[in-house]
Amino acid sequence: MIDLRDVHKAFGTNQVLRGIDLTIPTGESMVIIGGSGTGKSVLLKCILGLVHPDRGTITLDGEDVATAARDAFLARFGMLFQGGALFDSLPVWQNVAFRLLRGARKLPKDQAREVAIEKLRRVGLKPEVADLFPAELSGGMQKRVGLARAIAAEPEVIFFDEPTTGLDPIMSGVINELIREIVVEMGATAMTITHDMTSVRAIADKVAMIHGGRVRWTGPIAEMDTTPDPYVQQFIHGRAEGPIESVR
Amino acid sequence: MIVTAPLAALGRFVLGALALAGRIALFAAEALSHLLRPPFYTREFLHACLQIGWLSLPVVGLTAVFTGGALALQIYSGGARFSAESVVPSIVAIGMTRELGPVLGGLMVAARVASSIAAEIGTMKVTEQIDALVTLSTNPMKYLTVPRVLAATLTVPLLVGVGDVIGIMGGWIVGVSRLDFNSATYIKNTWDFLEFWDVGSGLVKGAAFGFIVAVMGCYHGMQSGRGAQGVGRATKSAVVGASILILGANYLLTEAFFSA
Numbered sequence: 178m179i180d181l182r183d184v185h186k187a188f189g190t191n192q193v194l195r196g197i198d199l200t201i202p203t204g205e206s207m208v209i210i211g212g213s214g215t216g217k218s219v220l221l222k223c224i225l226g227l228v229h230p231d232r233g234t235i236t237l238d239g240e241d242v243a244t245a246a247r248d249a250f251l252a253r254f255g256m257l258f259q260g261g262a263l264f265d266s267l268p269v270w271q272n273v274a275f276r277l278l279r280g281a282r283k284l285p286k287d288q289a290r291e292v293a294i295e296k297l298r299r300v301g302l303k304p305e306v307a308d309l310f311p312a313e314l315s316g317g318m319q320k321r322v323g324l325a326r327a328i329a330a331e332p333e334v335i336f337f338d339e340p341t342t343g344l345d346p347i348m349s350g351v352i353n354e355l356i357r358e359i360v361v362e363m364g365a366t367a368m369t370i371t372h373d374m375t376s377v378r379a380i381a382d383k384v385a386m387i388h389g390g391r392v393r394w395t396g397p398i399a400e401m402d403t404t405p406d407p408y409v410q411q412f413i414h415g416r417a418e419g420p421i422e423s424v425r
Numbered sequence: 426m427i428v429t430a431p432l433a434a435l436g437r438f439v440l441g442a443l444a445l446a447g448r449i450a451l452f453a454a455e456a457l458s459h460l461l462r463p464p465f466y467t468r469e470f471l472h473a474c475l476q477i478g479w480l481s482l483p484v485v486g487l488t489a490v491f492t493g494g495a496l497a498l499q500i501y502s503g504g505a506r507f508s509a510e511s512v513v514p515s516i517v518a519i520g521m522t523r524e525l526g527p528v529l530g531g532l533m534v535a536a537r538v539a540s541s542i543a544a545e546i547g548t549m550k551v552t553e554q555i556d557a558l559v560t561l562s563t564n565p566m567k568y569l570t571v572p573r574v575l576a577a578t579l580t581v582p583l584l585v586g587v588g589d590v591i592g593i594m595g596g597w598i599v600g601v602s603r604l605d606f607n608s609a610t611y612i613k614n615t616w617d618f619l620e621f622w623d624v625g626s627g628l629v630k631g632a633a634f635g636f637i638v639a640v641m642g643c644y645h646g647m648q649s650g651r652g653a654q655g656v657g658r659a660t661k662s663a664v665v666g667a668s669i670l671i672l673g674a675n676y677l678l679t680e681a682f683f684s685a
Binding site: 225247248254255259262263275276280 | 464472549552554556557559560561562
């Protein structure tokens, strides 16, 4: 279980997070929605320790992420980055098997390659892709490779940062389905950040909306459409008029 | 207000420069502290040796051969004013090994390598590859910085050594073909007047310049701002910073060797 209590973060005078309280139970898929610049990615980076909160506590299964042994802590996570964040200098299979080729859980090269090819197959890519470089792949293929890398070491928690950004609707649908299948199959705890309401409906067990640096609303996906919260209603229906200020 | 404004601006500039120097010094110290602590990324180190050392050879070699040739002409022209044309071989050799080989080699490596490292790491930063490394339990300092710093510190002296030989050869070609020196005499004079420390001091400078180039490239890459403009600024800062530090370090090292 991931538990965030009163998490604050500012960059200079820009107060991004103003007291986030959120709980993500083990094995649940939580989707975070909210406008651009509301601190969704910062929140995710705070959990991973890439950004240090100014105040508040974040725990994973009761262990404070600020004091946890870094390598062991990060080994429990997998992450799909918005742009894929694949390493340009490495072929696809080495990207996927990156964690398996280094560190405490290092595997022999042949075995790591086999695991990488298996994970590529799981996300719908053929073994021939393994020896290509990321620059030779389409955007959709890069997302799939990123997804394969995120699940390669069988993590307990998987983060997805804007998994469908920049993809066409069909490829978005494929990625959403893959994420849902993989999360269910692995029994992993998932946290997804997205603006794409189709993704929200496909991936989420629960939804949390961030606005003004705080969690504005949280609840099961089934309740999202019926909640009377005007912020949630404006956001999910993409209305220009409403309590969320929009710049014209 | 009118009187104090320039002073305040000067103060801000000095404080900013000192803060930057402090941050770079801490970054370099952290890189050094990781040199002896595992894990070691041998593949990345060998790749960096190839990129920094081997692939810089043509540019350093070309710089050296033209510099050696021009130096021979200049010394001949200056020496002729007091009938000292015969010093061309020895002064070319001493000038190349002690000063021009390491400095010009260092500056060419700064232009080629510091820019490339800063652009590569800067792009990795803006495309979240550095964050991805961290989430994959890999310390970017160990994986990206240490192999490059070690490779540059070890290979730039070798480049300087090769550059010295090529530069002296450039002087010999001009001396023999243009200034009518006897080939055997030119080589004998070069060899007779050259001392071990002439070459050794240049190699020490090369190691220092290699370290500077890699540290500046990695530091500015890691500090790169967002987007193409951020990466461009990081690249420019790396080359300018490395070049200035090389020239400053060259003076300090020469002063130290001169006093010894």
